[in-house]
Amino acid sequence: MDELSSIRELYGEPPTDPALKARVRERLEAERRRSSRTSWFSWRAAVGGLAAAAVAVAAVVAFASPPTAVETVSGRSILLAAATTAASGPAGKGTYWHIEKLHDGTKVTDLWATRDGKAWTGERMAGRAAKVVVFSGKRAPFSMAGKDLTFEQIQRLPTDPAALKEWVIGMLPAGSGDGVLADAVSGLLWSKPSPPGVRAAAYRLLGDLPNVRYLGRSTDQRGRTGDAFAFKLDGDPAVERTLIIDAASSQVLSCIDSAGVYGRGTQRSEVVLGAGWTDKGPAVSETAGTRP
Secondary structure (H helix, E strand, C coil), X not given: CCHHHHHHHHHCCCCCCCCHHHHHHHHHHHHHHHHHHHHHHHHHHHHHHHHHHCHHHHHHHHCCCCCCCCCXXXXXHHHHHHHHHHHXXXXXXXXXXXXXXXXXXXXXXXXXXXXXXXXEEEEEECCCCCEXXXXXXXXXXXXXXXXXXXXXXXXXXXXXXXXXXXXXXXXCCCCCCHHHHHHXXXXXXXXXXXXXXXXXXXXXXXXXXXXXXXXXXXXCCCCCEEEEEEEEECCXXXXXXXXXXXXXXXXXXXXXXXXXXHHCCCEEEEEEEEEEEECCCCCCCEEECCCC
């Protein structure tokens, strides 16, 4: 049985009703609870073995508090669960694709884009009015590895993970490392208007990349809980990028870049405040000819 069949047995075929998010979340939590119980019983069994060998030591251990259960839910299963949710998502409806991000806790940016290539950007700081700029340049509002990416290209991307990987590699500069590949693939999940099938393929592809590590449960700067995944970006000094993902909604909640030993150096963060299609457009205040 392949991994996709296994995940379908665990989470079920993706329905189109809104209850899917709750089902995925409940089953992920159930799997975590099973993992916690397994860790606890394994610990008790170990204590029993020590008791048989040394009664005095066992007596001390028996009154000790049980250790914190180790999360044994695999990162790949979580990414596949997010893929299941993404695949059942609705096709984009609305005039504008809009993403709103909080940068380093101080600055908020917006990007609106239409299917015909028009785009607007907005920026605001705390206590200041938003400044919205019309993007009137000739380049596309989206990019991958420094290359333009149009709305039409994004909609036509492969929905098979292997084919998507081949296509992405073709966009990358020669000699690119695994970090560039993971960065390009993850960008399809939150910074671009990728259709459901493409987002699902991107999640499955991330689950197969050996350099993508699961860090466990985490909380973003707005207090939202998700699962954290990290990979090294190419370059010197090495920078590690951490994404916090909500598998039940298939949304990326935040992205943090950390440089330095064990990520304790310079950090740059982007928190996704909202991403999706809307009929509410920007209130234009200015025109510019630069890329958003």
